[in-house]
Amino acid sequence: MSEELNFRSPQRQSFKGVFVLFITDLLKNVRQNFIVLLLPFVNEKIRTDYLWIFLLILSSLLLFQFIYSYKSYLNYQFYIKKDALCLDHGVFKKSNLEIPFYRIQNISIEQNIIQRILGVVGLKIDTAGAKSSEVRIKALSEMMANDLKRELVEIKKTIDVPDETKKNTTVSTNQGTEPEHVLKLGFSQLLKVGISSNFFKGIGIIFLVLTSTYDMLSDLFNVFYDDDLNDELYRSIPKTLSFTLFMIFFILISGFIITMASVMFKYFNLSVLNRKEGFQVNYGLLKKENKFIKTQKTQIIERETNPIKKFFDISNVYVSQASSSRVNQKQKIGIVGVNDQQFHKIFQTLFKTDIDKQFYVARTDIRYLIRSFWFQVLMTLLFGLPTYFFIDPVVAFVIGSIIFIAVGMINYLTVIKSYVGYDALFLKIGSGSIHTKSSYIPTHKVQSISVRQSILQRSSDLSDLIINTAAGSKKINFIPYDKAITIMNNTNYNLHQTKEEWM
């Protein structure tokens, strides 16, 4: 047990940590001061007269950055005390951080692209409650990270023992055996996930890239020719309708491919392992992610499908865990390519009951369309008016109507798919437009619940229901006021009936 002794005395990160810190900080600085770096390219005077000074400043900054990284590597030390993990860090202002073991929620190993190239891994330690809820040790050798993680888990176990023995006396430790796979995404499954992804996002990226490259191109064009690229383009585009069609086709196809590729890269080799206190989720090709879903910490489970996904019998599942800050889409733990059976298994493990239940349902009233109508009009004008003034009234009319109809349809679907269902144990919230999303919140995980009624809703007796949990809140628009009150009463009643803790 020489390793155990190891962590009792202060340890540094792997020496490669210097470079990890250096590159990470450097990239951050470059990103922040992007404009300054571009100065010699834009400004003629700087390029000719002050280039040397510019480079001198730049290289001294670079040197300083490296010294800083080296120093922060030297000063970054971690060790295990009796009841806490201690971290010394800081270059100018030295500080010592103590994380008591009982506060540690999650320990995960991750590897971003820089760490991958340098052959090190990062260790992320999640703690509950406090504002700065994460601690990252950025560069450890894989062996060291595993050892440290094992040791921390080991110590944590001895602390948690009184709790554990009470709860799981029947569950024998299955440590010697290989943990069971709940889900292992093969390539064909991954392909299905890629095909069925929402590729509007990809199209959005394409548009962004196209418009920015277009701006750049037209700038370049202006430098070399007196003629304006705008005029040139506008003269030539309408001439060839086939070119326009080709462009639309091109954007659609590349949007599709980009989305598919990014989804497949992200969730490459996804596996969900059954562990004692939850699930371990691993995925990623370029950026390897290693996340842990704690049964106890889980607050909301969301399931997302669309017609193509239904056809393949797969769905995306997002798990939200308790957090002191806002839980955005990125912080939710996503599991893709989940079939019906696997979903039930995940649900059952995390929430300890099955979902196969009948819910009392309150639906969003169709009058919600009146509210979203203004958004529809706004979107139509936003796209229609510029087209009208800069291109052509006929084109504007066509684009305007297409957007009006499309947004109208999305709004209609949003209303149709929005509802809240409840029973003694769960709240089920439906949402989505093109895709369909169902969120499940166990009643005892609700933190507080509100009903909101605007002066306009009062005449039609409608209201919005807001359900707050430790992993964010859910809002259901335009449901009948009396039903909202019933749901509040019920949820509140059932919440006190169970002896279950929310965390």
Add this chain to the structure above:
Amino acid sequence: MSDFSNLSVKLENIPDFKSIELTPIHPKFRRILSIRYSIALILSALVLSTLIYYVSLPLWSYSLMIFVTLTIFVLIYLEFFEGFPNRKFGIRELDIIYQIGFLVKKETIVPFNRIQHIEVTQSLLLRKFNLYSLLIYTAGESSGDLKIAGLDHHTAQKIKSKVLQEIEDE
């Protein structure tokens, strides 16, 4: 499923939070609202008039600015003073209820055993009138938190000790 019949039996027994009588907050808080309102009104008038005096813009933009400002103040007036009787709270055995608002009326229930911590605070203006604000925090992001402004010392302390006692009993 058994839950179905289970629930329908329970329905009558489930206490309705609408049936309990809520207590209005301290009437003196209305004066605090009027002071805040007047300060905001004077400040906006000052800003607008300096703008009109020093910056030359077309006439319609001034009219628009004044119109927008006035509309906002009418709305705030309604929210503050028409909505004042709506500012009520209620304490039950297991939870606290709060309602507020006129243009958008909001009713919230926070169960005692979900409260993380509770704070009694007093801003400068509140101190002048010897009133307090009660801040109730639940887990997660701030959307689930509750702020009851305009309680007298006795009520604020009573609610606080009630909540603390409930938390300790857990």
